[in-house]
Amino acid sequence: MLEAAGREFAEKGFECARVRGICDRACANVAAVNYHFGDKEKLYVAAVLEAHRCGFEFTTEHEAITGAGGMPEDRLRAFIRHFLSRVLAVHEPDDWRHLLIAREMLHPTEASDILIREAIRPRFEQLLGILREFCPEADERRLWALAFSVIGQCLHYKMARPMAKRLIGDEGIEALDLDYLSGHITTFCLAALGRIPPLGEMGESRDVAGGQDGAGVREPVAGG
Amino acid sequence: MLEAAGREFAEKGFECARVRGICDRACANVAAVNYHFGDKEKLYVAAVLEAHRCGFEFTTEHEAITGAGGMPEDRLRAFIRHFLSRVLAVHEPDDWRHLLIAREMLHPTEASDILIREAIRPRFEQLLGILREFCPEADERRLWALAFSVIGQCLHYKMARPMAKRLIGDEGIEALDLDYLSGHITTFCLAALGRIPPLGEMGESRDVAGGQDGAGVREPVAGG
Amino acid sequence: MLEAAGREFAEKGFECARVRGICDRACANVAAVNYHFGDKEKLYVAAVLEAHRCGFEFTTEHEAITGAGGMPEDRLRAFIRHFLSRVLAVHEPDDWRHLLIAREMLHPTEASDILIREAIRPRFEQLLGILREFCPEADERRLWALAFSVIGQCLHYKMARPMAKRLIGDEGIEALDLDYLSGHITTFCLAALGRIPPLGEMGESRDVAGGQDGAGVREPVAGG
Amino acid sequence: MLEAAGREFAEKGFECARVRGICDRACANVAAVNYHFGDKEKLYVAAVLEAHRCGFEFTTEHEAITGAGGMPEDRLRAFIRHFLSRVLAVHEPDDWRHLLIAREMLHPTEASDILIREAIRPRFEQLLGILREFCPEADERRLWALAFSVIGQCLHYKMARPMAKRLIGDEGIEALDLDYLSGHITTFCLAALGRIPPLGEMGESRDVAGGQDGAGVREPVAGG
DNA sequence: AATGAATGAGCCTTCATTCAT
DNA sequence: GATGAATGAAGGCTCATTCAT
Numbered sequence: 057m058l059e060a061a062g063r064e065f066a067e068k069g070f071e072c073a074r075v076r077g078i079c080d081r082a083c084a085n086v087a088a089v090n091y092h093f094g095d096k097e098k099l100y101v102a103a104v105l106e107a108h109r110c111g112f113e114f115t116t117e118h119e120a121i122t123g124a125g126g127m128p129e130d131r132l133r134a135f136i137r138h139f140l141s142r143v144l145a146v147h148e149p150d151d152w153r154h155l156l157i158a159r160e161m162l163h164p165t166e167a168s169d170i171l172i173r174e175a176i177r178p179r180f181e182q183l184l185g186i187l188r189e190f191c192p193e194a195d196e197r198r199l200w201a202l203a204f205s206v207i208g209q210c211l212h213y214k215m216a217r218p219m220a221k222r223l224i225g226d227e228g229i230e231a232l233d234l235d236y237l238s239g240h241i242t243t244f245c246l247a248a249l250g251r252i253p254p255l256g257e258m259g260e261s262r263d264v265a266g267g268q269d270g271a272g273v274r275e276p277v278a279g280g
Numbered sequence: 281m282l283e284a285a286g287r288e289f290a291e292k293g294f295e296c297a298r299v300r301g302i303c304d305r306a307c308a309n310v311a312a313v314n315y316h317f318g319d320k321e322k323l324y325v326a327a328v329l330e331a332h333r334c335g336f337e338f339t340t341e342h343e344a345i346t347g348a349g350g351m352p353e354d355r356l357r358a359f360i361r362h363f364l365s366r367v368l369a370v371h372e373p374d375d376w377r378h379l380l381i382a383r384e385m386l387h388p389t390e391a392s393d394i395l396i397r398e399a400i401r402p403r404f405e406q407l408l409g410i411l412r413e414f415c416p417e418a419d420e421r422r423l424w425a426l427a428f429s430v431i432g433q434c435l436h437y438k439m440a441r442p443m444a445k446r447l448i449g450d451e452g453i454e455a456l457d458l459d460y461l462s463g464h465i466t467t468f469c470l471a472a473l474g475r476i477p478p479l480g481e482m483g484e485s486r487d488v489a490g491g492q493d494g495a496g497v498r499e500p501v502a503g504g
Numbered sequence: 505m506l507e508a509a510g511r512e513f514a515e516k517g518f519e520c521a522r523v524r525g526i527c528d529r530a531c532a533n534v535a536a537v538n539y540h541f542g543d544k545e546k547l548y549v550a551a552v553l554e555a556h557r558c559g560f561e562f563t564t565e566h567e568a569i570t571g572a573g574g575m576p577e578d579r580l581r582a583f584i585r586h587f588l589s590r591v592l593a594v595h596e597p598d599d600w601r602h603l604l605i606a607r608e609m610l611h612p613t614e615a616s617d618i619l620i621r622e623a624i625r626p627r628f629e630q631l632l633g634i635l636r637e638f639c640p641e642a643d644e645r646r647l648w649a650l651a652f653s654v655i656g657q658c659l660h661y662k663m664a665r666p667m668a669k670r671l672i673g674d675e676g677i678e679a680l681d682l683d684y685l686s687g688h689i690t691t692f693c694l695a696a697l698g699r700i701p702p703l704g705e706m707g708e709s710r711d712v713a714g715g716q717d718g719a720g721v722r723e724p725v726a727g728g
Numbered sequence: 729m730l731e732a733a734g735r736e737f738a739e740k741g742f743e744c745a746r747v748r749g750i751c752d753r754a755c756a757n758v759a760a761v762n763y764h765f766g767d768k769e770k771l772y773v774a775a776v777l778e779a780h781r782c783g784f785e786f787t788t789e790h791e792a793i794t795g796a797g798g799m800p801e802d803r804l805r806a807f808i809r810h811f812l813s814r815v816l817a818v819h820e821p822d823d824w825r826h827l828l829i830a831r832e833m834l835h836p837t838e839a840s841d842i843l844i845r846e847a848i849r850p851r852f853e854q855l856l857g858i859l860r861e862f863c864p865e866a867d868e869r870r871l872w873a874l875a876f877s878v879i880g881q882c883l884h885y886k887m888a889r890p891m892a893k894r895l896i897g898d899e900g901i902e903a904l905d906l907d908y909l910s911g912h913i914t915t916f917c918l919a920a921l922g923r924i925p926p927l928g929e930m931g932e933s934r935d936v937a938g939g940q941d942g943a944g945v946r947e948p949v950a951g952g
Numbered sequence: 953a954a955t956g957a958a959t960g961a962g963c964c965t966t967c968a969t970t971c972a973t
Numbered sequence: 974g975a976t977g978a979a980t981g982a983a984g985g986c987t988c989a990t991t992c993a994t
Contacts, residue, residue, distance in 0.1 A: 746987090746988070746989090747988080747989060747990090748987095748988075748989090758989090758990090759990080759991080759992095761989090762989080762990060762991075767989090767990090768989065768990090
């Protein structure tokens with residue numbers, strides 16, 4: 057039931073989702089949602105919170121990977137890759153959870169409160185923590201801007217994907233896969249942060265000693 | 281009328297916008313939209329194209345500013361500032377145009393065709409041109425990724441603003457104003473591209489000799 | 505519900521019938537028709553088919569009466585009387601069924617397909633069969649014309665009744681009741697077919713030895 | 729304008745006719761009908777009366793043809809042929825006048841009053857007069873029934889034509905053209921009235937000495 | 953005089969919700 | 974406890990009519 061609701065809400069949004077559509081997916085009666093959840097809106101909140109549990113698992117898992125015990129570069133690389141993997145997963149057919157959360161980011165509802173508190177803010181703080189290691193004396197505002205620069209680059213592939221697809225074509229989009237993009241964004245950020253030579257300054261022959269995922273930080277970039 | 285429609289569509293989206301709501305805003309009869317535009321969908325397209333005219337003016341103006349005759353750094357700085365100024369304008373009360381275009385980016389409709397062709401693609405190509413000056417030997421894919429890194433950082437403040445507001449508070453958001461953000465993003469990108477010293481490597485006392493807009497590229501960043 | 509719909513459709517036609525009107529008659533909600541039948545058109549088809557069931561019963565009953573085992577004269581007489589009884593019933597207050605079928609005859613819709621196949625064509629073929637006994641060597645075209653002559657005389661009292669009422673007055677119309685008309689039309693046809701002395705040639709005193717229904721074939725006609 | 733209105737009303741009926749459709753046909757403004765006629769209904773009446781003028785001409789012409797100075801047989805034959813020619817003309821594309829009048833016969837409106845008085849009743853009385861010559865001693869009721877038998881046979885090809893087309897096919901309908909049908913109906917009636925040998929009693933070789941139109945009364949009918 | 957613009961009533965349909973079973 | 978039937982509110986759209994020009 058929550059599964060069905062989540063899919064419908066993720067695909068069509070709250071307003072355009074039809075309770076009949078949800079009940080059809082769940083092979084349940086039309087009255088079921090009102091019976092079990094009282095209300096379409098309450099069902100939506102329930103679905104978001106269901107999706108959030110996944111986010112919580114993600115956070116936990118995330119911390120295991122990007123947790124405090126490692127080089128900042130590695131932690132940032134892991135963060136970006138992990139975050140990006142979720143972003144790109146949105147458009148896989150059965151991943152309604154992240155799509156639903158994405159909708160919440162654009163149009164927060166009351167369901168967002170708990171979502172932010174338990175899933176999003178922890179990751180955000182974690183990213184701030186990583187960035188603070190790069191720029192220990194940066195003030196809060198700078199850290200925010202840096203964090204949004206990281207997040208923005210990743211999230212863009214979720215938010216503006218349909219438009220991007222029109223700009224560079226289906227093949228173009230597919231060429232920008234997880235490996236390539238996580239490598240690119242990590243490189244971009246680390247270069248900006250001065251931890252690796254900047255892009256555009258050196259040839260494609262730059263050392264590519266690698267990221268955990270083979271799409272390492274130092275892969276060749278555009279030559280200058 | 282288009283004004284009213286644009287606001288309603290921008291606020292609520294196509295499906296949830298009510299033609300009655302539009303006509304109320306416009307102090308017109310419910311039948312007015314069908315009389316003047318045929319139906320709700322045609323009105324939507326008309327509103328998007330109306331919004332696009334602004335984008336077209338923007339492009340023209342843009343090219344004057346960021347046109348080929350200057351240093352790549354200056355052109356990129358101008359691009360980012362100009363683009364960001366449009367992005368941040370979205371949430372001003374009477375700027376429904378950019379919000380509507382943002383909706384189109386998430387869910388392209390038939391109205392997007394002309395929008396992309398005449399407004400978005402030219403800007404995109406322009407950005408690619410600027411980036412190509414930084415990385416003359418980069419392949420297409422790299423240029424795309426770079427462009428999306430630039431655009432993503434800017435667009436994030438439109439796309440995820442509600443969520444960001446919850447994360448860092450109203451005051452936090454207001455602190456990230458046009459001057460600060462355009463400076464930050466330009467710095468971030470130029471550093472990544474190796475045209476300025478990277479962030480995080482030097483003190484806040486770095487030379488800030490200036491951008492045209494006073495929020496110069498080389499303003500102090502996070503200290504190291 | 506079908507009752508209400510049938511009445512409304514019969515009275516006003518498909519386009520002018522109002523689903524609100526139907527639901528009012530049926531003391532049901534406006535949404536009832538869409539709930540039960542999908543939309544107005546499907547309801548119309550359902551109503552026509554409901555009306556058709558009566559036609560089907562009629563056909564069955566009809567065949568029992570006019571079936572092959574009898575003199576052609578008797579079979580034709582029975583056919584005419586039976587057909588005419590249905591025709592004249594149209595204007596009884598609660599007989600929407602035949603009126604609805606009459607509408608279908610003027611403006612066939614998709615509902616007509618089954619109607620023709622199961623109700624109208626069998627009767628038509630039956631009449632052709634009867635006529636063929638009178639004129640065994642007639643070609644198809646002649647039989648069609650004969651059949652339409654029979655049917656046309658009967659149907660006229662349904663089709664053009666309002667006009668006829670204005671021409672000969674209410675009393676005139678009422679004088680042309682089932683007994684009289686079935687007698688007249690049968691006489692007219694049989695005379696034309698040569699089975700009885702023609703009208704206009706003999707006095708009103710002609711033998712009236714009777715039809716099964718008392719309004720026999722050979723009743724006195726116009727004197728000569 | 730009346731031309732346009734007449735066509736639209738004839739094709740679609742009063743309710744389904746659209747004043748915009750009428751004005752489009754007439755290349756006039758939407759407000760024209762209300763300006764010139766006050767009202768859709770008043771325009772309808774005007775169109776019917778316009779159509780009636782043709783009926784009046786018809787009556788005049790008719791009387792010239794079927795007028796008192798001739799054999800009753802010839803006058804009846806002329807009446808049937810003339811009437812039938814109008815009936816069959818209904819389905820020609822530009823003959824909206826008769827179609828409009830036909831609509832009035834099914835659903836008389838206030839426009840019918842003058843129509844009946846000046847166009848229909850005279851013809852009806854004329855037919856009664858002809859029939860009275862065949863049956864001089866028949867009472868009024870008998871004459872009415874006879875008249876309706878004549879009219880009904882003719883009118884059937886207007887009223888039930890769509891249904892007939894489905895029963896006997898397009899080719900069947902086309903085989904029943906004016907010559908054939910006027911011959912058939914005249915024969916049928918004259919035989920019923922005893923003025924010619926009945927149908928079904930003699931072979932196809934019967935003498936066909938002719939009607940004015942070559943589709944004479946005595947053409948071969950189905951043999952017996 | 954004649955028209956383009958605008959209106960309000962009304963129609964069919966959809967949908968979340970409720971009710972009786 | 975759970976469901977199929979039914980409801981009323983609301984939405985988009987059409988159309989004859991009116992109004993200001």
